[in-house]
Amino acid sequence: MSERAPSPAPKLPVSLAANPTLSSWVQFSREGHVMISPGKVEIGQGIITALAQIAADELDIDIGRVQMARASTAASPNEGVTSGSLSVQQSGRAIRQACAEVRQIFLGAASDRLGVGIDALAVEDGTISGPGNIRTSYWELAEHVSLDRDATPGAMPKPPARRMQAGYSVQRLDIPDKVFAHRRFIHDAALPGMLHGLVLRSELSAAKLTGLKEDGARAVTGLVALVHDGNFVGVVSETEDGAQAALKALRRSATWSSDRMLPDEGQLAAFLKAEPSQSTEIDTRTASATREPVRTVRRQYTRPYIAHASIAPSCAMAQWTAEDRVHVWTHSQGVYLLRADLALVLKLPAENITVEHMEGAGCYGHNAADDVALDAVLLAKAAQGRPVRVQWSREDEMSHAPFGAAMAIEIEADLDARDEIIGWRHSIWSNGHTARPGRAAEPALLAATELETPFPRMISTNPPSASGGGADRNSVPLYDFPSWRIECHRLTTMPIRTSALRTLGAQGNVFAIECFLDELAAERGEDPVEFRLRLLSDERAKDVIRAVARRANWKPDKQAGTGYGLGFARYKNTGAYCAVIAEVEGAEDISVRRLTIAVDVGEAINPDGVINQIEGGAIQATSWVLKERVRFDRQRITSTTWGSYPILRFSDVPDVQVELIQRSDSEPLGAGEAAHGPVTAAIANAVFDALGVRVRNLPITRDSLIAAMELNS
Amino acid sequence: MSNVRFRLNGVETEVDADPDSSLLGILRGTLEMTGPHFGCGANECGACHVLVGNHAVAACDTPLWSVADKDVITVEGLGSAQAPHPLQRAFIAEQAMQCGYCVSGILISAAALLQQNPTPTSGDVKAALDRNLCRCGSHNRMVRAVLRAAAEMAAR
Numbered sequence: 001m002s003e004r005a006p007s008p009a010p011k012l013p014v015s016l017a018a019n020p021t022l023s024s025w026v027q028f029s030r031e032g033h034v035m036i037s038p039g040k041v042e043i044g045q046g047i048i049t050a051l052a053q054i055a056a057d058e059l060d061i062d063i064g065r066v067q068m069a070r071a072s073t074a075a076s077p078n079e080g081v082t083s084g085s086l087s088v089q090q091s092g093r094a095i096r097q098a099c100a101e102v103r104q105i106f107l108g109a110a111s112d113r114l115g116v117g118i119d120a121l122a123v124e125d126g127t128i129s130g131p132g133n134i135r136t137s138y139w140e141l142a143e144h145v146s147l148d149r150d151a152t153p154g155a156m157p158k159p160p161a162r163r164m165q166a167g168y169s170v171q172r173l174d175i176p177d178k179v180f181a182h183r184r185f186i187h188d189a190a191l192p193g194m195l196h197g198l199v200l201r202s203e204l205s206a207a208k209l210t211g212l213k214e215d216g217a218r219a220v221t222g223l224v225a226l227v228h229d230g231n232f233v234g235v236v237s238e239t240e241d242g243a244q245a246a247l248k249a250l251r252r253s254a255t256w257s258s259d260r261m262l263p264d265e266g267q268l269a270a271f272l273k274a275e276p277s278q279s280t281e282i283d284t285r286t287a288s289a290t291r292e293p294v295r296t297v298r299r300q301y302t303r304p305y306i307a308h309a310s311i312a313p314s315c316a317m318a319q320w321t322a323e324d325r326v327h328v329w330t331h332s333q334g335v336y337l338l339r340a341d342l343a344l345v346l347k348l349p350a351e352n353i354t355v356e357h358m359e360g361a362g363c364y365g366h367n368a369a370d371d372v373a374l375d376a377v378l379l380a381k382a383a384q385g386r387p388v389r390v391q392w393s394r395e396d397e398m399s400h401a402p403f404g405a406a407m408a409i410e411i412e413a414d415l416d417a418r419d420e421i422i423g424w425r426h427s428i429w430s431n432g433h434t435a436r437p438g439r440a441a442e443p444a445l446l447a448a449t450e451l452e453t454p455f456p457r458m459i460s461t462n463p464p465s466a467s468g469g470g471a472d473r474n475s476v477p478l479y480d481f482p483s484w485r486i487e488c489h490r491l492t493t494m495p496i497r498t499s500a501l502r503t504l505g506a507q508g509n510v511f512a513i514e515c516f517l518d519e520l521a522a523e524r525g526e527d528p529v530e531f532r533l534r535l536l537s538d539e540r541a542k543d544v545i546r547a548v549a550r551r552a553n554w555k556p557d558k559q560a561g562t563g564y565g566l567g568f569a570r571y572k573n574t575g576a577y578c579a580v581i582a583e584v585e586g587a588e589d590i591s592v593r594r595l596t597i598a599v600d601v602g603e604a605i606n607p608d609g610v611i612n613q614i615e616g617g618a619i620q621a622t623s624w625v626l627k628e629r630v631r632f633d634r635q636r637i638t639s640t641t642w643g644s645y646p647i648l649r650f651s652d653v654p655d656v657q658v659e660l661i662q663r664s665d666s667e668p669l670g671a672g673e674a675a676h677g678p679v680t681a682a683i684a685n686a687v688f689d690a691l692g693v694r695v696r697n698l699p700i701t702r703d704s705l706i707a708a709m710e711l712n713s
Numbered sequence: 714m715s716n717v718r719f720r721l722n723g724v725e726t727e728v729d730a731d732p733d734s735s736l737l738g739i740l741r742g743t744l745e746m747t748g749p750h751f752g753c754g755a756n757e758c759g760a761c762h763v764l765v766g767n768h769a770v771a772a773c774d775t776p777l778w779s780v781a782d783k784d785v786i787t788v789e790g791l792g793s794a795q796a797p798h799p800l801q802r803a804f805i806a807e808q809a810m811q812c813g814y815c816v817s818g819i820l821i822s823a824a825a826l827l828q829q830n831p832t833p834t835s836g837d838v839k840a841a842l843d844r845n846l847c848r849c850g851s852h853n854r855m856v857r858a859v860l861r862a863a864a865e866m867a868a869r
Contacts, residue, residue, distance in 0.1 A: 044811040044813070046811070172808060175808060176794060178816055179788075179805060179813075180797070181748030181787070181789050181817050182794075183747055185750075188741075240738060241742075310812075310848055311750075311752050311758060311812075311848050312750065312814045313752075359812075362811055362812035393754070615850060615851075616850030617850065618850065620848070620849070620850045641757060642753055642755075642757035642846065643757060649843050649846070650845070650847075650856070651840060653853060
């Protein structure tokens, strides 16, 4: 990856190369607005604001003129899925490049009209002016300039020093609507004639319907349709209450069975290691000169299944506009990918399906957004052309949506006589970390597995290492160990449904690597900051560690009951650099008092937006570490409420200090997932510092502390 | 079915519905007031908080009959883009959210706090918001925003 930007791009950014028509990205109105149409979607991360800043900058217009289109398969460029902290890298670069070229095209048109050379023209807030007060504007020229042409690689975006908006903390465009309760969320949308649908699902995993009486539901006032196709059963009603009442009647009469056995939640590592799996060697490094190890240290780390647990259960609307045409409104992360899966299930050409994005609540990966969209489509089929809205219950969201995969990680370090690391082996046992729709010959959507003629349940896989990997994400050390071998065992069974959750496997791997390093440093009696600096050669990595150590006054004098710990990672080994120092206190129950973080995301388009993402990621990671674990018995998920799946509350939240290292001449990198791994490790290392106990099994609760103490003693 | 009357955001309102229906369903459905959000339906997340009198209550868990003749205020009733409540202004100033789904309930809990305690400490704010869940991790910004609003209201 080039560290210098912008340079005359020898080729187009990937998203622009895949969708080269300029008008699919940028359109002007005569009324003085620019419509920017990204393929990426707002999932609570503030992306539309960052993209609007980039567009406004390259076009030399006020950001107030920028209107951001919602992604739709009817019109938007296809940018796949909004995930992996790639939206600024992909969409941002494409928009920057497209807008730079569009500006040039308009300058050419203005030059023709005004009869002066391009070099004599300047653009200010869309007005193009030249010597002697001659002027025109984007808006005036819009109808004469066609952007229905392909982007060419020649246009040169502004150098960083001339950017007026990108690089500054602009207020997010969507926030006013949200404080004034203007209807932005799909949950608040209403279509004319809209009906309400609900799907009956058993609490059992992979349940088969063995008995159902429909008359009770059919007697409920307002019932429009009852859909029963194999194990998929749903109702459509004129009202939400009516749908609830009908569903309740169905639930009373339904009997289910399931032959799926869930693992023993108390024996996660044993389960993960015993299941059939597919093994992959992720990376090896062979030492130039082999030294015999004096001793080998081995540690095992686990993390549990983690729920997305968005505050809003997933929601969708669908309307069949003809026998073979359907329109879908969704908060999916990938409108084209969802469309592809819907086409598979419905056996329709993709062109017959329009999928349009609307904002949902915070999205932290592949949740039930896509599943509920298929539910709505299947129920709407029975609604005679009327739109149907479906919203999952809290319980369904917490038990049937995919989870982040549980992981067991074993690391061995070979040490020489001076306790220097000379060999390193890292092995992962985990389900795959993605089963997203739209990428396989068979659909990934829940209801597809429930139909009379069902599709098989997709077993989650891992993205290739070149794209950051899945279970193996961040498993290759950034440290200069002379040799290593990294291997990943992906389960080929999937008793508990897993797919992408923020960071995929990075949280687990960084937790393991950084805690193990901390342990080795402690054994050597070496300061963990110095130890890491000595083992790193990437200066940007060292800079975030030095910055965080300085900011947190590493390391204060020891006080009873208080501990400090460090964690570091470069997300995906190619993304943002992040170092964290955690301060914890407590004995039986750990509380995290403060997280001090230094982060380098290259060019930060919206610095406050980056800080917001880092703070949010840090707090969410604290919640994962201290509270979260999907609970289950041998037949069902049991953590289906906020009572049984607690998350961090206001009074538990640590103070978070973020230092942003700005590098405006480097490529912008995503911030959404950078903090989770380092925060996790920093907290665990701080717990050791406070209590002298190594907790290697997440979450760090009273129970896991006691278990770790017993292991120690 | 029966008629239930209450004041919604200052406006006399009459609803003909089953008095046992949840207030949230009536607000969002019948009255098209979509500020209060559904999150759990069990009074566990705070996304549906509304003010009933001076108290923040979970509308999902509140039967319609119980608000008869009372004042109910939703986030729409706090203020508007034209005449924002200091809390709304402060949430914008502090950029105090990520997805914003929980925000309408949090603004209501904060409004209830400031009615009872115009000069809260950050500990008071955290305690007052403890029934509200935020999954994006915007808590600290929200606490700062509430303190900012309190300071602004005190200065007036």
